[in-house]
Amino acid sequence: MQAILLAIATFIFAIDQFSLTEILYRPIVACPIIGLILGDPQTGLVVGGTYELMMVGNMPVGGAQPPNAVLGGIVGVVLAVNVGLPTEQALGAAVIFSLFGQYAVTLTFTFMSGMMAKADKAAAEANPSGITMVNNIAMCILGALFAAMAVAAYFGGQALGETLTKFSEDFSWLMAGLGAAGGMMRNVGFAVLLKIMLSNDLWGIFLAGFAAAAVLGNVDATSGAALILTAFIGVAIAINDFTLNLKIKENAGSGNGGVSDGI
Amino acid sequence: MQAILLAIATFIFAIDQFSLTEILYRPIVACPIIGLILGDPQTGLVVGGTYELMMVGNMPVGGAQPPNAVLGGIVGVVLAVNVGLPTEQALGAAVIFSLFGQYAVTLTFTFMSGMMAKADKAAAEANPSGITMVNNIAMCILGALFAAMAVAAYFGGQALGETLTKFSEDFSWLMAGLGAAGGMMRNVGFAVLLKIMLSNDLWGIFLAGFAAAAVLGNVDATSGAALILTAFIGVAIAINDFTLNLKIKENAGSGNGGVSDGI
Amino acid sequence: MQAILLAIATFIFAIDQFSLTEILYRPIVACPIIGLILGDPQTGLVVGGTYELMMVGNMPVGGAQPPNAVLGGIVGVVLAVNVGLPTEQALGAAVIFSLFGQYAVTLTFTFMSGMMAKADKAAAEANPSGITMVNNIAMCILGALFAAMAVAAYFGGQALGETLTKFSEDFSWLMAGLGAAGGMMRNVGFAVLLKIMLSNDLWGIFLAGFAAAAVLGNVDATSGAALILTAFIGVAIAINDFTLNLKIKENAGSGNGGVSDGI
């Protein structure tokens, strides 16, 4: 019974970390709930508060995946309540699960890259439910992987942790490989955008944007604001181009009509 | 008699720190003169030379107000000659006066912001003497405030310094508030400029200028030259726009006249 | 006989450091060959391998002249084989020769600046062999200077090194002067380019290029790529200008012909 509730809760939190509220999954909220399920909400609160502070500097930015806050916290509570470890030790032993949480996310994100072809097909057929399905599949995969791992931790405890550590060391290259591939895949996305937007006379603009970001992103004081400052410059270029092209169009007319101001 | 001469000299130096020569007020020049008034030019020279070296890295830039060089030096000489303190101690005790000098400047600059409305009225009426008056008022205020403080120091000596220190600690928030307000006021000036220059198609240029200064001002090697390098870029933009607009104008004509080169 | 072979080899390596293979002259290749000539290739290999590693961070970039790899290596082998110094000491004693190698290069580069007038004359007369001659003269000068120094080291050994050290200290200002002048001379080259390319409406572009390089070259992460990133921006400007000017030209025509799209 506890195991089933644990699976359901983990399923939801796993999805929530990217969709839904994006807040519910935070250790400070999720851990007490897990504690409640396991019959010890107080431990849940302590573990949750402690883990939240540890994870607060580790937010996902630009799609990068830090060690996973969901699985680390849940397993931490499980170990604290069921195995009876003190908070810090429980969280320490849970670190390997947060790593596997990260692997699961990486795998899902890689797999879903491939699924985009399905979404494309649905789009080409103007079929909204195809898109819904793709999204649902993704959420289910993520939820299921996480639920499985949480349940495994529930039954396997620390011993499983050690096995996983061993596994993770043996196949670190595979995870690194998936990570490296994941890091490159957004470039496919850029390429698709460029395929359409990049007329021949805009190559320079593309490279200039690259150059602008290269400076702005590498000066301490502007690195946080690199994209907004780039946009400032881009807006200047765009408005200017718009204004000039308008004038060219209008003056062509004025030349034709024989009326031209200031000549 | 000494007090009157002191007041007059301080009045002049106070004005001189922003107007007139902008050199006379420097400690190395002003202090010996005060020393002369107090009957001990040698001490004035020593205090002046010493204080000048301390103030040399503290020039007012972009309207920022460092601890005031005028009042610190004058009171330093007063304390050295009248109270008989050694140079370093006299200057140390005078620090609080340099702070009050800074407050007086801040207050005047804030008050004069309000007086700009008077100047605007004079301008709208094409009334030059109105402008003269505004300037004279400002100079008198500054001179009077400084003269009063110098005379107070002349009579009050170290004891006054301690009272002032107490006061300055109690109302530090007010001074900080005036300072913060002062720091923001130049933005009103920018807003007025933009109100007129900023046509809708120049918003991008405004933001781009901001972005350019954000990089240039935050890279060590270019921060000192940020505005001139910004101007370099601005000149490129402006000349380019001028050239293109000229061509548009001319080609409109050439299209009309049926003569066009190279087509 | 050894001396003659040494002179010939040095002559070739001296030229090779800028022309021909630009690889043969490297200590790792040149030193064993010198060793062969002196009858001790093994020592040559050791000295060459050691010196190569020392020189590897010292490549000539943008025409800058580091202590000379050719002469340092050759004299190192000479001292190791003939005087019998151990490798490190031989290379240490050879440092002064690498400095004189650098002087010789500086002198040649300065002298050849003057010779460009000869080349200009040949060009104006469409006389290819004049150009050939200028190049040959340069190579001969460089080769001869180096060969002479190598032979001198061959006969003079360590004693000569000490004399040279003395000389080098006495006339350091002259070398510094030549170096300073050399550093400025490329600006003449820029001026000549500008003389022709810089129409009045491109002054802004020139200054903007300067400003761009000032940022890009002074941010750590972009300094290595400063010129290529500058080129990215330049390409954007150029293509954009091209596109706009084309449109102006075409629309002038469309105005004339009475056909204009979208008006």
Next chain:
Amino acid sequence: MASNATTYKDLTPAAPLDKKTLNKMVWRSCQLQASFNYERMQAAGWLWGILPGLQKIHTNKEDLAASMEHNLEFFNTHPFLVTFVMGIVLSLEQQKADINTIRSVRVAAMGPLGGIGDALFWFALVPITAGITCNMAIEGSWLGPILYFIICFGVEMALRYGLMYWSYNLGTSAIATLTKNAKEFTRAASMLGVFVVGALTCNYANVSLGMMIPNGTAINEAGETVANYIDVQGLLNGVLPAALSLAITLLCYWLIKKKNWSATKCILLLLVIGIVGCVFGIFGGAAGEYTTPISVPWHA
């Protein structure tokens, strides 16, 4: 794969979107990252979010397909701010603006909003709220998690709701003047879009070489002989920062544009490159060190 349509068949502006549809899309925006993936990031979630609107707007099936296709392209922004992009894109869709314009506006908006949102929410709101509430939780009070949830989720939903309406109205009011000069506007928007993609290529660069080639020994300034390594990524940075990201983007661009590859094929290629690369210790490990299955000299 996006079709090449650049204009909709039916160019009559659709009726403005009603409140119900807009509200529905606000809620849907919560699943922006449902099928987050490395290739297009939030694309499918984005499309799903605005689908109710698109379905209202494009009654013509062909147009709906075209719209869905281009709205499935790479998308990434901050989830709390996404409705701002939604509003403006929907206003353009409603007016049947040029597809290139819509794309460019979408791309131009998403980048900066991503950066701003990360700074405001991930680096400020969440940590500040955590600081206030965590000790309550540690001391055993349920007030901690409850407050945390209310504050963060409250801000989030208020933004999602408010930004949707604000930006939809903004877009609607601006569009009239823009469509008059549609061609010029499209070009300008494309410039902005391409500029931003250029910036993203540099700023989102997320691949680096990990090779440290043992390079004999070197003699350091102190004259000592020390072990020496060549840091290949470091050398590359000296040529061009984010050079790999640029190279891969251009490679994919070339494969897709000239060799008619599908995006999926590109992804498979990158997957192979990534894994094989790590087998040979070529790439750096984003999340710490890894061990190569075969031993290579440049990977410790």
Next chain:
Amino acid sequence: MASNATTYKDLTPAAPLDKKTLNKMVWRSCQLQASFNYERMQAAGWLWGILPGLQKIHTNKEDLAASMEHNLEFFNTHPFLVTFVMGIVLSLEQQKADINTIRSVRVAAMGPLGGIGDALFWFALVPITAGITCNMAIEGSWLGPILYFIICFGVEMALRYGLMYWSYNLGTSAIATLTKNAKEFTRAASMLGVFVVGALTCNYANVSLGMMIPNGTAINEAGETVANYIDVQGLLNGVLPAALSLAITLLCYWLIKKKNWSATKCILLLLVIGIVGCVFGIFGGAAGEYTTPISVPWHA
């Protein structure tokens, strides 16, 4: 407040300014900062400085008013170099150039000259001279102050005088070709001016938040529990450097342009914001720490 005239009524170029008037303005330039203030900095001193010239140029009272009005806008440059701006502006006034052009040229010139002047005089000339002369003074010799005054004041006056003539002639000789294409030139000058004001908004930013929100504790890398603060200005810098300066500028712009506020009203507003802000410990103290009258958690 500046009127909205953009051209003078009387467009006939005035007679060139005579030497006497130019000299008078050189002397007047010494009072550039007489009524320095936080809103417009040197504006009133600037206007007073060129008034003799303006009075000669604009015999028409309405034009004089228009000219005085726009010459009372924000102005700040280095005092020793101000005559360069004077000369060029006067040459434009004399030719009755478009008011927008004059304003833009004035703005474009003042910014860079301010930076250059500070570096040359406040950071070089004065310290160097002080280095040479201070020891003389300390050793009791009057030569110290006298030399100091002669060197610095000499350089200053030579510049004030020389730059006035040089730039007035420069402006006069350039203007003929520019007025032929006045409209285009005005636009280009405005671009430069607006660009520089954008740069000033960032570069002259002079307001920062001082709040350090105590944020529970954090667990640092070493695993220790440490007191933790949120530096609000630091977070803001991550979103956009000089964001506050930009925001205040845009706020004032909006109040003045759309709500018809006067500049004075804006100033009073900022005064209230500044003082109230410091009562609550919101702003940082430019000149060191301060104590808030009421105690707030984020202000130590």
Next chain:
Amino acid sequence: MASNATTYKDLTPAAPLDKKTLNKMVWRSCQLQASFNYERMQAAGWLWGILPGLQKIHTNKEDLAASMEHNLEFFNTHPFLVTFVMGIVLSLEQQKADINTIRSVRVAAMGPLGGIGDALFWFALVPITAGITCNMAIEGSWLGPILYFIICFGVEMALRYGLMYWSYNLGTSAIATLTKNAKEFTRAASMLGVFVVGALTCNYANVSLGMMIPNGTAINEAGETVANYIDVQGLLNGVLPAALSLAITLLCYWLIKKKNWSATKCILLLLVIGIVGCVFGIFGGAAGEYTTPISVPWHA
């Protein structure tokens, strides 16, 4: 000194260059730096390298002279990559493109290739190869130098050969579309060229002042009296980085353009300035410290 011709007399495109000539120029490219000098760097070697091509292309003697003249202007790039510039320039010469265009393309290509080449070869290929081979040499094996030579020289020659053909064909195929809009293309190319020269002026800056003016004493933060120096170059950097390089470039420009000086005369001037400057300790020593023949206070 370059003549002022901007177009060739004979505008009929020449026959494409045959393989033999191209190969010959590949070999000649190895002497690019034969008469390297401080004024024009690789100019004479560059011209010599492409001379076989130019002679084939310009049968008209006047044109050959014009072409040789402009190809003797300042040139500097990485030696291993020079054939890329050669190929593209030769394709333009062959089509008798506008001289200004050729010049601009040449200038625009050389700068970036120089930086790229230095990073790739001087900072990567050579050190990596040295790392692999030096220990072999130190252990007494001839394999070291032989491998070193084969690897480096192999890469070099492959590049020289490959780049020549690739870029010559690239240029030839692009040129048709460009000559149709020759005037516009020339202008655009000039912009790029001038922009790059501006960048070079800053980036290749190679002169600095070494004066450290002893400036009495200063009182440091700890209140101690310490010896104090004014670093003149440091102050100048605060005004404008690379200011000297810009100033000298503009000085030479002015002398050459307005005073009709020859480049040689400029060089002599700079030689005098350099040596006299070091006599008086004004310049910094690029290669370490030097001693001035006369003692000046600002040179230790």
